[in-house]
Amino acid sequence: MPRYATAIHWFRRDLRLSDNPALFHAVKEAEAVVPVYIQSVWKGSHAWTGPGRQAFLCGNLASLARNLEHIGGALFCRRGEARGELEALIRETKAEAVYFNRDPDPYGRAMEATIRELCREYGIACHEYQEAVLHEPHEVLTGSGLPYKVYTPYSRNWFGLTKTLPLPAVKSLRVPEGIAHGRLPELADWGLEWSGELPLESGEKAARARLKQAVEQSLSRYEERRNDPAADATSHLGADLRYGTISVREVYHRAAEAAAGAATERERKSIFTFQKQLAWREFFMAVLHHHPEVLETDFNPDWRGLEWDDPGAGDRLERWKEGRTGFPIVDAGMRQLRETGYMHNRVRMITAMFLTKDLHLHWMLGESHFMQHLLDGEIANNNGGWQWSAGTGADAAPYFRIQNPWTQTATYDPEGIYIKRWLPELAKVDPKRFLAPPPPGTRLCADYVAPIVDHKAEREVTLERFKRHRAGGER
Ligand SMILES: Cc1cc2nc3c(=O)[nH]c(=O)nc-3n(C[C@H](O)[C@H](O)[C@H](O)COP(=O)(O)OP(=O)(O)OC[C@H]3O[C@@H](n4cnc5c(N)ncnc54)[C@H](O)[C@@H]3O)c2cc1C
CATH class of the missing domain: 1.25.40.80 (Serine Threonine Protein Phosphatase 5, Tetratricopeptide repeat)
Incomplete structure (x- = not known):
């Protein structure tokens, strides 16, 4: 005998039918379920996401909607703030319970607190599950x-x-009648565009x-x-x-x-x-x-207040983002990121160390750029990866262990296969030349820039800054 006539399942970062604890229990405990996704409203650019990610999200939602229809249900879509939209849906459907899976991020958790409160106000049940x-x-x-x-x-x-x-997949679902489904999110809703196919199939x-x-x-x-x-x-x-x-x-x-x-x-x-x-x-x-403060500052208090260069001075940040630094392994990674929304883990480390240790630019600049482009952009992992590379994080690389992009290439891409895949202008260059900086005044080829910095010299600058900061911090 179901506990509730109608319940809401609030889809968040759990866009699937199989092993979905909140959905599984909602379907088991309610006669009718309203599976809803609430689309956030913003326009143009966002520090934590970008067109590729949103396109992947849209694809996942479209696929989820089809899967729900296949088992007799539907995906309801709303736009706006989760609290307001869920409140309207509770009133409209007379739902007696809200089900959701917990989010690991501070923003998601703060939102959950308001939904718990909303359910209390309406005197309805709130069921939450561990999922992520x-x-x-x-x-x-x-x-x-x-x-x-x-x-x-x-x-x-x-x-x-x-x-x-894992729990079994939900096999059938009944939705209440007479409730508008709403339409699936589209990239244009955020004023975004993505041309061509996504490199990763969604769903x-x-x-x-x-x-x-x-x-x-x-x-x-x-x-x-x-x-x-x-x-x-x-x-x-x-x-x-x-x-x-x-x-x-x-x-x-x-x-x-x-x-x-x-x-x-x-x-x-x-x-x-x-x-x-x-x-x-x-x-x-x-x-x-x-330590939610890691989104605002260095995890390790010893390194708070460390000296960083002004990103507005010169075009180094733009060159890094565009893959035009003259360091082939760095540029290959940055172009892979731009073109596919993915970058190999080893190269994420190299490009992140390069931004922080060779260009002396704050890790938060890289963190945000990665979040805007990575389809797998995950706030915790990204912050952890960036602070690891910068040397400021939990269990981070010690500040003096600075990866040399040339020797990293020798170890991990000695034949230049990865580099040539993403930098077609270097197709005819002997890969041995990717293993050390070109002699002063020369380039790898006419279409490729000379290195914008000297790794050895910048390494010394970084070591000096960390040492000076530590000495200044001693009492
Ligand atoms: C600067 C930097 C930024 C990063 N940003 C992200 C990010 O936004 N999202 C993200 O998921 N990972 C991030 N990583 C970690 C790692 O690079 C990716 O998880 C991995 O490359 C994803 O590819 P994969 O799914 O094929 O991983 P696999 O090697 O197949 O690993 C399987 C899964 O394990 C997890 N994982 C793997 N390596 C790590 C790691 N070092 N730290 C935490 N989780 C890991 C991921 O969920 C990954 O999908 C970052 C690393 C660095 C150095």
Whole structure:
């Protein structure tokens, strides 16, 4: 016997039918369910998103709507503030309960607090579920009940905890009659445009196909190939985990099954290395949860107030964004990002270190640029990755370990395969020439700029700034 005649399921970053705890329980406990997505309203540009991401979101919503129709339901769409729109829907549908999955970000959590309050005001039930992570931040604490600041002990604890199995997909759903569905979001609503196909197919089915491909083709050799940007042998599941077109439980358990059936110890270890990345994701989410101030300042108080260059002086920031720095590995990464909404992890580290340590520009400038372009842009991971590279974050690279873009190329793209893929103007250049700066006054080719800085000299500037700051901070 259902508990409620009508309930609302508020879709957020959980755009799927399978292993969706809030939706699963709403459908089980209510005769009719209103699955609603509330589109945020803004125009033009946004510090945390851009056209590619919004196009991917639109594709995911269109696919979700089709999947809901397939099981007898529909996706209801509204535009505006979540509280106001949900309130109108509660009145209109006379819903007796609201269901949602919790968001790991501070903005999402603040919104949830207002929805709990709204449900209290209306005297209706509010059911919320853990969905975005395998373990929420309060589950993974030190022996003294404190948040971890270092990944390795965090991950040891994380791996030791029991991991919930995925729930089955919702197979049928009844929506109430007489309620306007509204229309699906379109890019034009935000005044945005995206020409051509997105490099990543949207929707739950495509996410599932990516997981299958990763399990069958990549994970057993993940350890040896994950740092090779030309091989592109990682899962590409980041965007799916961000928009919830696949559940992290499903990803983890499919990997665990593959590990159990691995032919060799080496393959098993390789899959474990992949699972460790899921723990990094939750480590950074926990850091953001316990230290929301990282969105405004350096995680490590020792480095607050460090000297950075003025981004308005000169065109270095623009050149970095456009991939015109004269450092082939950096430019290849920045062009991959612009063209595909993705950048390989190794190259994310190189480009981030380059912005902060060679150009001396604040990591927040890079953080925002990445969020605007990465389809997998995830506030916690991105902030964690940027602060790691800048040397200011939780368990960050020590400030003196400054990656040299030339030697990084020698290690990770020695044949220049990745570089040539994204910089066609260098197609005919001998890749050995990508491993060291060109002699002064020369260029790699007529169409490619000379390096805008001297890495060795800028490295010294960075070391000097960190040392001076530390000395000034000592009492
Ligand atoms: C400067 C910088 C910015 C970054 N920004 C983001 C971001 O906005 N969103 C994002 O998901 N990751 C970010 N990362 C981490 C990492 O680069 C991406 O998760 C990874 O490249 C995504 O590709 P994939 O899905 O094929 O990853 P895989 O290697 O297949 O890993 C599987 C999943 O594990 C998680 N993961 C992997 N590496 C990391 C990591 N180092 N930290 C946290 N989670 C990880 C991701 O969810 C990823 O999808 C950033 C790293 C750096 C250095």
